[in-house]
Amino acid sequence: MDSDLHDDARPPTPAPVKPSSTDAPPPPHGARGSVLVLGFATFAIGTDEFVLAGVLPELGRDLDVSVTTAGQVVTVFALTCAVLAPVLATLTARRARRAILLVAITVYLVGNVATALAPTFATVLAAQMVAAAGAGLFVPTAAVTAASLVAPERRGRAIAAVTTGFTAATALGAPIGTALGGWLGWRSTMWFVAALAVLGLLGVRLWVPARVAAPAPEGLRERLAPLRDRRVLAILATTLAGFTAVYLPYTYIAVVFEPATGGSGDRLAVLMFTLGVIGTLGNLAAGALADRIGGRAVVALALLWMTGSLLLIPLATGTFTAALPMIVVYGIGAFAITSPQQHRLITLDPGAASVLVSLNAAVLYLAISLSGAVGAVGISWAGAPAVPLIAAGLAVVALLFSEWGHRLSRTAVPR
Secondary structure, eight states: OOOOGGGTTTTOOOOOOOOOTOOOOSSSSTHHHHHHHHHHHHHHHHHHHHHGGGGHHHHHHTTTOOHHTTTHHHHHHHHHHHHHHHHHHHHTSSSOOOHHHHHHHHHHHHHHHHHHOHHHHHHHHHHHHHHHHHEEEEHHHHHHHHHSSSSSGGHHHHHHHHHHHHHHIIIIHHHHHHHHHHHHHHHHHHHHHHHHHHHHHHHHHHSSSOOOOOOOOOHHHHHHHGGGOOOHHHHHHHHHHOOOOOOHHHHTTHHHHHHHHHHHHHHHHHHHHHHHHHHHHHHHHHHHHHHHHHHEEEEEEEEEEEEEEEHHHHGSSOOHHHHHHHHHHHHHTTTTTHHHHHHHHHHHHHGGHHHHHHHHHHHHHHHHHHHHHHHHHHHHHOOOTTTHHHHHHHHHHHHHHHHHHHHHHHHHHHO
């Protein structure tokens, strides 16, 4: 195998980092169960982000605001996660991993219970900011914890198991929550999200070891040092452009595929479910492949595949029989960059893993926010068929950033 393909998998040896004094190696048995529980808890948290878009009309009618105003709850949630994820990860880097996970999911639970009880839209926004703070802390911490529970050669698969929970939220959590909202009102959707959070909380408490070896930098300067690394910036830029490309078609799937669905909610649900399932499987496969050939190679393959499928989407929106297989093709590459990107960051500097993964999560949430704005501009200028074409252009930009980061790694230019 070409050594270039393994460049991300065999980074330069980082400077020694003293492990957190509160953490210790977990027992070898039960690691798989712990990782799966972390994946489920991530599924519970990811459901909130994706299900809100499906209940905006009901929320707007109940709280007497327009759908576009109601849509700001999605933006507020994503932006809060983007801002707080790296800050909270820095503040908690030396704390025991399970304790942080339990605090994070409890904050998320409180925010969603407050949302379900909120009397006004302003209260909903405030409550969702609380929930987003918990989500922004939990997701990157869960990924780092999963990677710490397994052998180095299995880190990619462990990260994939956790991040697949986020992807699975689009396949199961969002459709179920949206259906509940249509039948019983949007508040029932939030109670459903809260119930998932309770199950995740219990799972983490019972299955994740109390003491997990997760190295953390000692001082604030060391924690923020990765931001001065151009290799890190290149990988984060790849995440930003790549996931904006991924979420553009997802955010506006109802508009893009309206000719194929004929406005049918049932047909749209089938498309969304199919995309979520295929994306989940693609993310799992990408994690295993990253362990074999390195994160950079997997990201490059996924972005190339995604670019080609996005260019073909406008040709397959005329009929449902054409749209369904097109969604399958697109879904294979759409979420396949999730775990390899985190794999690249962790292997780049294991000692700063918690900060690096939290930064990646923050950028991912920023991409979700940008997808709504970029898509709205594209539709107003050129119509719905322009959305996948814009996304294809962003996927190419992401590939360029990814290869730039790879070149920096090969030439050992850290800054």
